[in-house]
Amino acid sequence: MARTSIPGYARVKYDCDKCVAYCCSIYERVQVTPKDVRRLAEHFKVTTEAAALRFTKLNGKERILRRRADRLFGQACMFLNQDTRKCTIYDARPDVCREFPDSSRCAYFDLIEWERKQQDDPDVIPLVKITFRESK
Numbered sequence: 448m449a450r451t452s453i454p455g456y457a458r459v460k461y462d463c464d465k466c467v468a469y470c471c472s473i474y475e476r477v478q479v480t481p482k483d484v485r486r487l488a489e490h491f492k493v494t495t496e497a498a499a500l501r502f503t504k505l506n507g508k509e510r511i512l513r514r515r516a517d518r519l520f521g522q523a524c525m526f527l528n529q530d531t532r533k534c535t536i537y538d539a540r541p542d543v544c545r546e547f548p549d550s551s552r553c554a555y556f557d558l559i560e561w562e563r564k565q566q567d568d569p570d571v572i573p574l575v576k577i578t579f580r581e582s583k
């Protein structure tokens with residue numbers, strides 16, 4: 448989801464340019480608010496109805512971004528460039544993408560850095576899957 452500064456933090460300790468966009472790939476639900484849909488509509492110069500239909504879908508009562516097949520993780524956000532691993536709608540991305548990881552550290556960046564060091568291979572890509580279970 449890729450950003451370089453966070454209000455309140457002097458500097459972030461992750462570098463999205465050295466990452467493979469775990470955040471845009473492994474989360475099945477990227478929430479989209481009505482404001483996000485309006486921003487997408489403006490960006491693509493379509494109606495909000497068309498933007499909602501083309502770029503989002505309902506997951507129960509929640510509206511989320513559509514996904515598509517991804518060569519690394521199986522699936523990823525439809526707006527992820529799979530060659531550069533960068534967001535293709537950076538200025539129009541949803542708020543939740545702007546907020547992630549809401550910390551000076553990113554656990555996935557720590558993981559890729561750690562594995563690359565462990566494997567002594569600057570290009571290795573640890574694959575990750577994350578699932579959630581309701582607690583009771």
Ligand code: SF4
Binds near residue numbers: 448470512524528534
């Ligand atoms: S909109 Fe952009 S930043 Fe958000 S999940 Fe998709 S590719 Fe990532």
Ligand code: SF4
Binds near residue numbers: 461547556
């Ligand atoms: S997983 Fe973390 S380091 Fe990687 S692109 Fe997303 S925010 Fe950046």
